[in-house]
Amino acid sequence: MRVPKRGGKNRKDHFIPDRFDGQVCLIVGGAQGIGKSIATRLAREGAHLVIADVDRPKLAETKAEISAAGGKVRTIPTDVRRAAQVERLVRQVLAWHRRIDVLMYVSGIGKPVPFVETSEAFWDQTMEVNLKGAFLVSRLVAKQMIKQRGGKIVFMASTNSWDGEGLMAPYNASKAGLFLLGKTMARELGPHGINVNCLGPGFIRTRLTAPIMKDRKFMKKYANLLPLGRLGWPEDIAGPATFLASRDADYVTGVLLFVDGGQLA
Numbered sequence: 001m002r003v004p005k006r007g008g009k010n011r012k013d014h015f016i017p018d019r020f021d022g023q024v025c026l027i028v029g030g031a032q033g034i035g036k037s038i039a040t041r042l043a044r045e046g047a048h049l050v051i052a053d054v055d056r057p058k059l060a061e062t063k064a065e066i067s068a069a070g071g072k073v074r075t076i077p078t079d080v081r082r083a084a085q086v087e088r089l090v091r092q093v094l095a096w097h098r099r100i101d102v103l104m105y106v107s108g109i110g111k112p113v114p115f116v117e118t119s120e121a122f123w124d125q126t127m128e129v130n131l132k133g134a135f136l137v138s139r140l141v142a143k144q145m146i147k148q149r150g151g152k153i154v155f156m157a158s159t160n161s162w163d164g165e166g167l168m169a170p171y172n173a174s175k176a177g178l179f180l181l182g183k184t185m186a187r188e189l190g191p192h193g194i195n196v197n198c199l200g201p202g203f204i205r206t207r208l209t210a211p212i213m214k215d216r217k218f219m220k221k222y223a224n225l226l227p228l229g230r231l232g233w234p235e236d237i238a239g240p241a242t243f244l245a246s247r248d249a250d251y252v253t254g255v256l257l258f259v260d261g262g263q264l265a
């Protein structure tokens with residue numbers, strides 16, 4: 001696959017070829033943002049990619065971009081809140097490829113709301129996408145990985161799995177839950193050769209954070225407080241996430257790897 005030129009000075013994307021040659025990688029929530037960056041990296045490293053996402057236009061756009069660069073990618077529109085759609089997704093991936101080597105669960109939603117004004121509907125919606133969706137997808141994928149006697153599962157958690165950022169109660173609770181789900185699965189699935197890890201991004205420039213980024217003064221102050229002095233790009237996550245999915249991480253399981261410019265240092 002063609003290797004694209006590097007972007008701006010903060011968008012380094014260290015390229016190690018072929019770590020995923022021939023591997024079947026399922027990215028849930030890979031139509032844009034962090035998930036797209038991971039998908040792009042996996043495709044460049046030889047993966048047979050399947051991307052699932054609820055956002056059909058972005059899914060089509062991402063598929064076209066990755067295919068145009070020579071990547072092997074298929075897509076399946078999926079709402080992770082719907083168990084029947086999740087079942088169809090995993091069935092379809094197996095019909096195409098017969099196995100799943102890597103699952104990246106990246107789907108997530110969140111927005112700032114004061115705790116006392118948080119509606120039950122918003123609580124449920126956040127939990128369904130960020131936590132229950134991860135449970136529904138990984139339960140089915142883990143069954144397949146047990147049959148294969150191996151696989152790598154990576155959940156996109158957050159610094160908010162640990163840090164109780166104000167105005168983000170359902171998001172924080174869902175991401176803390178995701179971390180403990182991952183740790184529990186790591187214990188149960190380790191004997192089957194399956195690694196389960198979480199990645200915790202700090203502040204990354206994506207659609208999710210776009211509303212907060214409008215406050216330029218606040219963002220400048222925030223970035224200056226970070227030991228590494230800048231906000232993150234989706235490409236800053238792709239390397240560490242694919243490390244956790246690679247053979248280099250064969251002896252890593254049950255961890256939450258923070259990639260946050262030193263925010264939690």
Ligand SMILES: NC(=O)c1ccc[n+]([C@@H]2O[C@H](COP(=O)([O-])OP(=O)(O)OC[C@H]3O[C@@H](n4cnc5c(N)ncnc54)[C@H](O)[C@@H]3O)[C@@H](O)[C@H]2O)c1
Pocket residue numbers: 028029030031032033034035052053054055058078079080081106107108109110129156157158159200201202203204205206207208209
């Ligand atoms: N951007 C950050 O600063 C940041 C920090 C920490 C963690 N994260 C986490 O990283 C992940 C990716 O976030 P992002 O910043 O790239 O945001 P994003 O909005 O660009 O991407 C999220 C993806 O999830 C998909 N999604 C939402 N609801 C879905 C559903 N019901 N079914 C299937 N897919 C669904 C969206 O369509 C989108 O493609 C999220 O889990 C987020 O919580 C992001």
